[in-house]
Amino acid sequence: MYLRIFSVIGGLAAAFVADSAMAPDASAAPRDKAFFQSVAGTWKGPGEIVAGKYKGTKFNCSLTGQSVSSTEAGIKLDGTCRVGVFKQPMSAVITQNGKGYKGQFLDGADGKGLDIVSGAVNGDKVVVGINRAQLNGAMVASLRDPNTMNITISVKVEDQMIPVIGLTLDRDLDSIAVGSID
Incomplete structure (x- = not known):
């Protein structure tokens, strides 16, 4: 049961998804x-499954994000999410693909994860389309402030997007290296 939950939760590791008609132009790169660089770092926080069979299930995640390269827009995430005593590794890669984004959560739709099939950044928010077999949906990650991020994962049911997972992450300021000036 919990492994199935984590397969769905894998979509949030990205902690950083609706097909978007807003394709970024060359000036948006x-x-x-800059957006993906701003969300790099260590994030921790609670989440909850808000709809479906496992509604009410609470979990906690700890994720670390790094830029995919010095020239491309995107992020690579690694970490874990925990439900009670069950702990599941989480990973995701989101990279720019022409005017949109591509990538995968966990091992992609061919495994136990999800594929990222589209995406756009708009200000302090990224929206990426997710897919697994007949499941289509979106993950939206938005910065409330530089140290707080909200993530919502929704799935398409008939012609409506239904939120199924909500997560609030706080930047782990204790993990940031600090120095001194002599």
């Missing part, structure tokens, strides 16, 4: 890169 630096803006997109």
